[in-house]
Amino acid sequence: MPDFTATKSRFHLPRGVTYLDGNSLGPLPLAAKTRMAQVMQEEWGEMLITGWNKAGWMAQPGQMGDRIGRLIGAEPGHVMLGDTLSIKVYQALAAALALRPDRRVILSDTGNFPTDLYMAEGLIETLGKTHELRCVPPEEVEQAITEEVAVLLLTEVDYRTGRRHDMPRLTQKAHEVGALAIWDLAHSAGALPVDVSGGKADFAVGCTYKFLNGGPGAPAFIYVAPRQAEATAPALSGWLGHAAPFAFEQTYRAAPGVARMRVGTPPVLAMASLEAALDVWDGVEVAEVYARAQELSERFIKGIEATCPMLTLASPRDPDQRGSQVSFHFEHGYEAMQACIAHGVIGDFRAPDIMRFGITPLYLDEADIDRAIAVVSEVMTDDLWDDDAYRHRSAVT
Ligand SMILES: *Cc1c(COP(=O)(O)O)cnc(C)c1O
Numbered sequence: 001m002p003d004f005t006a007t008k009s010r011f012h013l014p015r016g017v018t019y020l021d022g023n024s025l026g027p028l029p030l031a032a033k034t035r036m037a038q039v040m041q042e043e044w045g046e047m048l049i050t051g052w053n054k055a056g057w058m059a060q061p062g063q064m065g066d067r068i069g070r071l072i073g074a075e076p077g078h079v080m081l082g083d084t085l086s087i088k089v090y091q092a093l094a095a096a097l098a099l100r101p102d103r104r105v106i107l108s109d110t111g112n113f114p115t116d117l118y119m120a121e122g123l124i125e126t127l128g129k130t131h132e133l134r135c136v137p138p139e140e141v142e143q144a145i146t147e148e149v150a151v152l153l154l155t156e157v158d159y160r161t162g163r164r165h166d167m168p169r170l171t172q173k174a175h176e177v178g179a180l181a182i183w184d185l186a187h188s189a190g191a192l193p194v195d196v197s198g199g200k201a202d203f204a205v206g207c208t209y210k211f212l213n214g215g216p217g218a219p220a221f222i223y224v225a226p227r228q229a230e231a232t233a234p235a236l237s238g239w240l241g242h243a244a245p246f247a248f249e250q251t252y253r254a255a256p257g258v259a260r261m262r263v264g265t266p267p268v269l270a271m272a273s274l275e276a277a278l279d280v281w282d283g284v285e286v287a288e289v290y291a292r293a294q295e296l297s298e299r300f301i302k303g304i305e306a307t308c309p310m311l312t313l314a315s316p317r318d319p320d321q322r323g324s325q326v327s328f329h330f331e332h333g334y335e336a337m338q339a340c341i342a343h344g345v346i347g348d349f350r351a352p353d354i355m356r357f358g359i360t361p362l363y364l365d366e367a368d369i370d371r372a373i374a375v376v377s378e379v380m381t382d383d384l385w386d387d388d389a390y391r392h393r394s395a396v397t
Contacts, residue, residue, distance in 0.1 A: 004292065004362065008362065008363045011029055019368075020347045021346045021357075022362075023191070024210060026209060026212060029280055060268070062258075067281070072189055073199070075226055077257065078258050080258045085184070088206075088261075093182060095203065096150070096151040099232065103150030105150055105151075108134070109154060110136065111155075111160060111161070120153060141170060152180070154184065163315065168195075182201070183203070185205065188206065188211075189208070189210075190281070192323055194286070211324065213280065214274035219270055222261045230256070241259065241263060280362060293359045293361050296359050296361060297359045301326055311329070313328055313329075329355075332385055336355060336390075339385035343384070345372045348397060
């Protein structure tokens with residue numbers, strides 16, 4: 001087991017707050033502050049433009065891609081950092097559709113995160129509206145994988161309920177009918193063991209500001225399976241994905257492998273905090289983090305169900321069917337979550353009625369879980385949420 005007391009001590013956790021929202025935005029790794037200051041002063045400040053070479057900024061998207069690659073079971077040299085997850089979804093989908101030019105169906109599920117579906121819609125428009133985005137309920141995905149399907153576009157762990165798809169099985173099913181599989185690992189990377197190589201994913205994408213704690217707006221990542229890497233068209237053919245960016249050629253030539261998925265200038269400052277966040281993962285196995293998350297989740301569910309009969313579990317009851325979050329349905333979930341936050345327990349709300357709690361063992365222990373149970377119970381049993389102060393909806397819920 002990793003020393004979770006030691007990993008917890010590497011984060012800034014505000015006094016008086018129990019943070020169960022690391023599935024949406026991980027907390028600040030203490031070393032990120034020093035790393036950021038160092039990049040600002042010693043690199044940007046002193047090196048100016050020479051930092052691209054001297055400080056190695058230009059190579060960082062691939063190097064940090066490999067560090068994330070270890071956490072998702074990718075072969076070295078096949079993960080690239082950059083842009084936002086929405087953009088990486090678009091790139092992966094465009095590349096996959098181009099590899100299946102005779103097929104028209106993109107298969108996803110109705111629980112998928114909206115941006116993945118929106119990006120698919122936009123791409124379909126761009127491609128001349130000849131493709132169809134077919135969304136079926138999550139439990140019906142397997143039967144819906146037919147020979148019409150060009151690409152299976154799924155998020156492994158459902159952002160609302162935490163329900164987990166069987167990635168290897170669905171991927172195999174897709175391959176059996178000649179389709180490709182793209183996996184969105186937004187709620188998987190840093191939460192549970194993923195094996196994109198063994199599971200034969202064709203593409204995988206994810207973000208680094210959730211369970212990886214890279215900071216708000218930290219860059220996304222994309223994995224392209226080695227067997228597809230030389231055949232993919234990157235769709236967004238930016239200069240840094242060119243085979244020779246500094247030759248400034250008139251026309252685009254794709255860089256080898258996943259490097260072609262780079263688009264433009266990498267976000268050096270955002271990568272500075274991500275780099276410090278990834279240091280926390282050194283010597284930590286995701287499987288052990290997941291096992292610990294399952295223990296803490298069971299404790300949380302048991303405590304909440306014992307005291308809050310008005311909340312119904314929205315997550316699968318079987319811990320192996322969940323990611324690292326626990327969700328409950330409650331009709332007044334928005335107000336209830338606002339009240340929990342006001343009382344020092346931060347989770348979040350997802351429409352229409354989901355109260356969502358992220359279980360992140362790198363910086364949460366039994367005492368935190370017990371405190372969260374006590375606060376949520378008090379908010380619920382004393383109806384503390386039933387107050388006008390908690391009804392106002394901010395832009396971000
Ligand atoms: C969080 C999340 C996103 C966010 O996309 P951004 O472009 O980083 O804002 C996309 N897809 C899924 C499945 C997510 O959970």
